[in-house]
Structures are given as C-alpha cells and as structure tokens.
Amino acid sequence: MNQSSTNLSATSPLLDSPVWAALTTGNAALAEGNSLAMRYPPEVAPFAAVAGETPASFEALASLTSAGERVALVGLGVLDPPAGFRIERQASIVQMILETPATAEPAGPEPVVLGSADVADMIDLTGRTRPGPFGPRTIEFGRYIGIRADGALAAMAGERMRFDRFVEISAVCVDPGHRGKGYAALLMMRLIRQMQGRALTPILHVFEDNVNAISLYERLGFRWRKTMQLTVLARY
Incomplete structure (x- = not known):
C-alpha cells in the first residue's frame, strides 16, 4: 500500500518537518516561541516543533508549556523522552x-x-467523530466548509497547516447518521479545487491504521508520500 510520489513537490524537505515549516512561515501569525522551539496556542492546536532534537531545543519547548500540558510533535523518527517530558503517545x-x-x-x-458562529457545532461534531484535535480557535487556521442537514452540522472539512505552496486538509468528518452519502469526498474536492485554483498543493496526515480514510484519499488522487511519527509529550 505504501506509495511514494516522484513529483518534485513531494521531495521538498519542508514536508519532513510540516509543523516547524508552518509555524515559521504560513502560520507564523499564530506561533508562539523562538528560534529553538515553537507552538500553537492550545486553543488553536496542540502541535509544537523544535528546530532540532537537542537539549537546548527541548528546554525551550519546556519553557512554552505548563506542568501537565500536552503538546504533539510530528517528525520522521521515533522520539526519545526529552528532559522535562514524558511520552504519552x-x-x-x-x-x-x-x-x-x-x-x-x-x-x-x-x-x-463555516465561521465563528459555527464553532460550537464544529467542536461538537469533531468531538463525536474524532478526526483530530479541534479547539475554540482552530478555525483561525483558514477556510472551513460544511454541510448542514435540517439545521445540524452533518459534515465538515477545512484547512490547517500551510507553508510554501502546501496546504493541509484537516478536520474531515461526517456525523455517523450521514455517512455513506459522499459528503467527505464532496467537501474535500471543493477544498482541493479551491487550493489548486490558487496554485497550492494539498497535503494531509492520517493515522496509518485508518485504512478507510486512506482508501478515500487515494480515490481522490492522494498518494502516500511518507510514514511519519506523531509523538504526544506531557510536561511534568
């Protein structure tokens, strides 16, 4: 099932450190931190990144977090527990x-x-379907669209991390009572067409064991670029 794209876009080194790339460029307005470690505000997203896996970088990350707080890092390798943190996942x-x-x-x-008036419904839907973290300020990442049925939010998808010419599609979810109607594909294709109309390249991240989602994304034309590691660190 593992596939690798040979297109030059897929070889961009920025894709190997997507959180750092986004925090230092396309999402810089949302970033907190310095040249060693950066993060999003917790109300936006739990993601953080370090400039390198060094004691100084993780010390800088620790200074951005409170005791008991969790941050999520994305990288190519398995991370060893840094000082001041335990690995939760x-x-x-x-x-x-x-x-x-x-x-x-x-x-x-x-x-x-979808806009600020829809955030409560978006948090409710993502809380029930668990496509990934979605907080009260996640909508600040960019454009989110949805489908309403009888007034209720039945499906949604949107844009999250962005850097260089890449934009991540995220929060793709459908209420269980409306699955099988093609809503996820419809929303994703609308976002894809809008992104490509702006000369942007869509990317996404999905758990490796979520075979149903991967199958949908492959039907829409996505290709498996690389397997990465998500590490959730808890500050102590």
Missing part, C-alpha cells in the same frame, strides 16, 4: 500529497462556509 501517521488535477465534484448538497 506515539503513533505512525501517513503524509499524503495530491499533485494531479482535481476531478469533478460528486453530486450533493451545496457546502456552506
């Missing part, structure tokens, strides 16, 4: 990339743009 994730033109959108309801 490690998991393999797949980074996927789309470098072919978007196909036609599937038929379905017209997506709506």
Whole structure:
C-alpha cells in the first residue's frame, strides 16, 4: 500500500518537518516561541516543533508549556523522552500529497462556509467523530466548509497547516447518521479545487491504521508520500 510520489513537490524537505515549516512561515501569525522551539496556542492546536532534537531545543519547548500540558510533535523518527517530558503517545501517521488535477465534484448538497458562529457545532461534531484535535480557535487556521442537514452540522472539512505552496486538509468528518452519502469526498474536492485554483498543493496526515480514510484519499488522487511519527509529550 505504501506509495511514494516522484513529483518534485513531494521531495521538498519542508514536508519532513510540516509543523516547524508552518509555524515559521504560513502560520507564523499564530506561533508562539523562538528560534529553538515553537507552538500553537492550545486553543488553536496542540502541535509544537523544535528546530532540532537537542537539549537546548527541548528546554525551550519546556519553557512554552505548563506542568501537565500536552503538546504533539510530528517528525520522521521515533522520539526519545526529552528532559522535562514524558511520552504519552506515539503513533505512525501517513503524509499524503495530491499533485494531479482535481476531478469533478460528486453530486450533493451545496457546502456552506463555516465561521465563528459555527464553532460550537464544529467542536461538537469533531468531538463525536474524532478526526483530530479541534479547539475554540482552530478555525483561525483558514477556510472551513460544511454541510448542514435540517439545521445540524452533518459534515465538515477545512484547512490547517500551510507553508510554501502546501496546504493541509484537516478536520474531515461526517456525523455517523450521514455517512455513506459522499459528503467527505464532496467537501474535500471543493477544498482541493479551491487550493489548486490558487496554485497550492494539498497535503494531509492520517493515522496509518485508518485504512478507510486512506482508501478515500487515494480515490481522490492522494498518494502516500511518507510514514511519519506523531509523538504526544506531557510536561511534568
């Protein structure tokens, strides 16, 4: 199942450190930290990154976190527990990339743009479907769209990390009562077409064992670029 793209975009070294790349460029307005360690505010996302796996970098990261707080790092290798932290979770994730033109959108309801008035519904939906972390300020990452059915938010997807010409699709989720209707594919294809219209390359990250999601993304044209490691650190 593991596939590697040979397109030059997929060889960009920025993709190997997506959180650091985003915090230092496209998402810099949301970043906290310095040249050794950076993070998003916890209300935005739990992700953090270090300039290098050195004692000085992890000391800088520790200064950005409080006792008991958790941060998530994404990298190529398995991380050893740094001083001041314990490892709460490690998991393999797949980074996927789309470098072919978007196909036609599937038929379905017209997506709506989600805004601050929709955040409570977005937190409720992501809390029930668990596509990944979504907090009260996650919407500040960028554009989120959704499908409402009888007034309730039935599905959503949006943009998260961005750097160079890459934009990450995230928070793809569908209420269990509305699965099988093609809503996830519809929302993703709408986002993909908009991104490609701005000369941007869509990427995404998915747990390696989420075979159903990976299958959907492959049907939409995404290719498996690289297996990476998600490490959740808890400060003590």
